[in-house]
Amino acid sequence: MIYLIDTHILLWALYDSRQLSDTAKIVIQSQKCSLSIASLWEIAIKVSIGKLKVKQSIQEIFDACLINGIEIIGISPIYCDEMIKLPKIHNDPFDRLIVATAKAENYTILTKDATIPKYGVKTIW
Numbered sequence: 001m002i003y004l005i006d007t008h009i010l011l012w013a014l015y016d017s018r019q020l021s022d023t024a025k026i027v028i029q030s031q032k033c034s035l036s037i038a039s040l041w042e043i044a045i046k047v048s049i050g051k052l053k054v055k056q057s058i059q060e061i062f063d064a065c066l067i068n069g070i071e072i073i074g075i076s077p078i079y080c081d082e083m084i085k086l087p088k089i090h091n092d093p094f095d096r097l098i099v100a101t102a103k104a105e106n107y108t109i110l111t112k113d114a115t116i117p118k119y120g121v122k123t124i125w
Contacts, residue, residue: 002032003124004102005070006111007039007094014064015055021125024110033110034071036101042094078104089118 005013005028012020013028027033040062046052054061065072075097082100090096099119102109108122117123 002034002105002107003027003110004098004105004107005033005035005039006098006109006113006116007042008112009110010035010039010061010065010070011043011054014061019112021112023124027110027124028068028070032071033069034073034107035065036098037072037074038094038097040072073101076101076104086119090115 009020009024009028011017013024040058043052043054043061044058047054056064062072079097079101082104083096086096086100086103090099095113095116098109098111099116099121101107102121103119108124109116110125111123112125
């Protein structure tokens with residue numbers, strides 16, 4: 001099973017947040033995990049508009065993912081096609097892309113977001 005890490009989970013994992021569940025910690029440390037490049041894009045946008053502060057550059061976050069065995073995956077046209085099919089449950093385009101990626105690849109999403117399971121994707125928290 002491959003886990004797709006939601007953006008907030010990545011940030012909590014990188015900064016050792018107490019908000020990260022024990023299950024999430026175990027999954028990240030012991031299972032194959034991937035991160036959509038869209039999550040790095042989301043972080044960059046939120047930092048640039050002042051909605052988020054991070055301790056590292058995007059490149060450093062990318063490098064930390066690789067060091068920790070988290071594969072960075074690109075955005076495929078298949079994921080975009082899958083996005084078009086999604087019902088209008090979530091307005092966040094980044095979360096919609098993460099859901100579409102998980103649907104297309106049959107990944108389980110590591111997230112605390114209670115809206116994401118409404119798409120019928122597997123999640124774990």
